[in-house]
Amino acid sequence: MDGTQKLIRCTALNTQGEQSIRFVELASFKLWKYMMQHNHGMQINNITLCLWMNKTAYQDRAAVNAHCGVIEAVDQIVVSIYDQQNRFSETVVRFTPHPETEQVTSVLTSHVAEQIKQSDSVEVEVKPGYCVIKTGGVHSIHLGLSRQ
Numbered sequence: 001m002d003g004t005q006k007l008i009r010c011t012a013l014n015t016q017g018e019q020s021i022r023f024v025e026l027a028s029f030k031l032w033k034y035m036m037q038h039n040h041g042m043q044i045n046n047i048t049l050c051l052w053m054n055k056t057a058y059q060d061r062a063a064v065n066a067h068c069g070v071i072e073a074v075d076q077i078v079v080s081i082y083d084q085q086n087r088f089s090e091t092v093v094r095f096t097p098h099p100e101t102e103q104v105t106s107v108l109t110s111h112v113a114e115q116i117k118q119s120d121s122v123e124v125e126v127k128p129g130y131c132v133i134k135t136g137g138v139h140s141i142h143l144g145l146s147r148q
Helices: 026-040 055-060 098-110 114-118
Strands: 004-013 019-025 043-054 070-083 088-097 122-127 129-133
Touching: 004 026, 004 070, 004 129, 019 026, 019 088, 026 043, 043 055, 043 070, 055 129, 070 098, 088 098, 098 122
Parallel strands: none
Antiparallel strands: 004 019, 004 043, 043 129, 070 088, 070 122, 070 129
């Protein structure tokens, strides 16, 4: 991988009226949005296409990025869990605004059984990066979000 990932940046409004910024991989956004709306009753708004770059990729393209407009510090959290019984590894990847990284990491690891944590079968890696956020809106058909 070249250190980049296409993401959707959006706002999620939960049933208590709390709003948060979410970054979701483009390939899974349509399903994620459906699940958030139908299973959790959330409203998903302000959908914007963006490109996440790890810190090195961002710095390598510094001259170009200076012209891109809106840049936001976003970290990639990679949680790898080795399943000893089935002898394979499961990896979960999340993107989060930098100020929320510690909290999101804590939530992700709280779902792992204590015995797995103690057996050193869990690895958490935080990769700092930046999102270049497309300005001017995005037509839903470009994202594969229309019903057509």
